[in-house]
Amino acid sequence: MATKTDIPAAAKQPATLSKQEVLRYSRHLIMPEVGMDGQLKLKQAKVLCIGTGGLGAPLGLYLAAAGVGRIGLVDFDAVDFTNLQRQVLFGTSDVGRPKITAAADRLQNLNPEIQIDAYETHLTSENALDLFKDYDIIVDGTDNFPTRYLVNDACVLLGKPNVYGSIFRFEGQITIFGYQGGPCYRCLYPEPPPPGLVPSCAEGGVLGVLPGIVGTIQAAETLKLIIGKGDPLVGRLLLFDALAMKFRELKLRKNPECPVCGAHPTVTKLIDYAEFCGIRGEEAPSTVINIPEITPSDLKSRLDRGDDLYILDVREPHEYQICNLHGHLIPLGELARRVHELDSSREIVAHCRSGKRSAEAVQFLQQAGFRKIWNLKGGILAWSDEVDPSVPKY
Amino acid sequence: MAVKVIIPTPLRAYAGKQESVDVQAGTVGEALSALTGKFSDLKKHLFADDGRLRSFVNVYVNDEDIRYLQKDQTKVKEGDTISIVPSIAGGAHRR
Numbered sequence: 343m344a345t346k347t348d349i350p351a352a353a354k355q356p357a358t359l360s361k362q363e364v365l366r367y368s369r370h371l372i373m374p375e376v377g378m379d380g381q382l383k384l385k386q387a388k389v390l391c392i393g394t395g396g397l398g399a400p401l402g403l404y405l406a407a408a409g410v411g412r413i414g415l416v417d418f419d420a421v422d423f424t425n426l427q428r429q430v431l432f433g434t435s436d437v438g439r440p441k442i443t444a445a446a447d448r449l450q451n452l453n454p455e456i457q458i459d460a461y462e463t464h465l466t467s468e469n470a471l472d473l474f475k476d477y478d479i480i481v482d483g484t485d486n487f488p489t490r491y492l493v494n495d496a497c498v499l500l501g502k503p504n505v506y507g508s509i510f511r512f513e514g515q516i517t518i519f520g521y522q523g524g525p526c527y528r529c530l531y532p533e534p535p536p537p538g539l540v541p542s543c544a545e546g547g548v549l550g551v552l553p554g555i556v557g558t559i560q561a562a563e564t565l566k567l568i569i570g571k572g573d574p575l576v577g578r579l580l581l582f583d584a585l586a587m588k589f590r591e592l593k594l595r596k597n598p599e600c601p602v603c604g605a606h607p608t609v610t611k612l613i614d615y616a617e618f619c620g621i622r623g624e625e626a627p628s629t630v631i632n633i634p635e636i637t638p639s640d641l642k643s644r645l646d647r648g649d650d651l652y653i654l655d656v657r658e659p660h661e662y663q664i665c666n667l668h669g670h671l672i673p674l675g676e677l678a679r680r681v682h683e684l685d686s687s688r689e690i691v692a693h694c695r696s697g698k699r700s701a702e703a704v705q706f707l708q709q710a711g712f713r714k715i716w717n718l719k720g721g722i723l724a725w726s727d728e729v730d731p732s733v734p735k736y
Numbered sequence: 737m738a739v740k741v742i743i744p745t746p747l748r749a750y751a752g753k754q755e756s757v758d759v760q761a762g763t764v765g766e767a768l769s770a771l772t773g774k775f776s777d778l779k780k781h782l783f784a785d786d787g788r789l790r791s792f793v794n795v796y797v798n799d800e801d802i803r804y805l806q807k808d809q810t811k812v813k814e815g816d817t818i819s820i821v822p823s824i825a826g827g828a829h830r831r
């Protein structure tokens with residue numbers, strides 16, 4: 343709240359709308375809940391969007407269209423073909439471009455009246471506070487636990503609201519954390535899941551429209567916070583299930599013992615979030631080391647020689663339908679139960695999409711007494727690159 | 737008491753792909769034991785080795801978090817809904 347002695351620079355000169363802007367925002371201006379006051383608040387608002395992916399796309403589009411005066415975007419990725427199924431900010435001609443550039447172009451084209459700040463960077467403990475401090479509201483549209491805890495802690499430390507949305511397959515969770523001393527992400531979930539228990543991409547994926555729905559709800563909550571109308575989604579966790587087409591609401595309470603927003607916080611500055619989440623670099627989980635590997639080209643020459651090799655595919659049945667190496671399919675999650683289907687006297691090559699799940703499978707089978715077992719290095723993706731380009735990548 | 741336990745998407749693979757499971761129970765603890773009794777694979781996803789509920793999994797009776805009721809001793813009555821709500825981060829995970 344600005345006091346008489348501390349007036350933010352932007353508020354010193356009363357904002358006005360140009361004739362062009364009045365026309366552009368007329369459907370806001372003629373409704374009393376927004377009106378001229380609300381539209382001027384939007385014009386003076388500064389919102390930082392973390393991520394320009396599935397959630398960030400609809401969010402950015404609607405915030406820009408609504409006339410949020412300054413929108414910051416943080417991302418470091420490049421657009422790829424698999425993004426286009428849901429990241430509606432981008433077109434086919436954007437593939438290969440930095441997301442941040444493509445997003446800024448698209449939003450600036452949608453609304454040239456606003457300012458877009460593009461930060462092509464990873465959000466880190468070193469830069470987060472500095473990036474956040476100029477903005478009124480932070481919107482979390484990331485896709486990983488370390489960044490989610492980082493965004494939360496930085497918001498709590500700076501006292502800024504965090505409009506949160508996350509998705510999995512066809513289910514979403516939405517709320518506003520850290521608004522006027524309200525509950526934060528750590529109040530809800532004090533700790534992240536250990537990496538091994540996070541559902542893998544085998545069960546992953548996302549219905550393309552789901553981030554659209556969740557991201558637009560985040561946009562609606564952001565706009566409501568700015569214009570100060572309605573009941574913000576604070577102290578309530580909204581759950582959405584697109585398959586059942588149901589919304590449910592759960593009570594979200596502030597945890598008095600919360601390590602970051604509680605009465606006696608133990609987290610008083612940003613920490614190492616990769617370590618907090620048990621993640622060490624981009625490598626396979628540290629438990630999987632020194633497993634025997636075979637390269638796709640070596641496998642190809644051995645198969646061509648007629649060696650008796652048993653191909654074990656540990657992906658899911660729906661992945662097998664996309665492409666396969668005619669292997670025997672046992673999804674990783676069923677391996678323990680179905681290990682009797684395998685003959686430990688034969689040479690076995692396990693594979694998955696990229697080689698990570700099959701590494702776990704090889705490790706498990708080694709522990710189960712299998713000795714003649716290899717992991718296909720790089721999975722079916724590498725097979726497509728090195729041996730058979732007709733195999734589609736996904 | 738017959739209560740309904742809603743299984744979240746990420747855990748359905750370990751619960752016979754069902755969206756919800758009906759169990760007989762007088763408390764939340766009994767309901768979760770009945771559930772993991774039926775689906776043993778669920779156990780390690782819900783409970784740590786010391787038997788406590790994992791800190792990235794919350795359990796609600798109707799719309800109330802059991803951490804602010806009587807935890808696993810929270811009583812349930814006929815027709816109550818228990819929700820298991822794990823943290824999700826995504827995004828489309830790539831691996």
Ligand SMILES: [Zn+2]
Pocket residue numbers: 525526527528529530597600601602603604
């Ligand atoms: Zn908190």
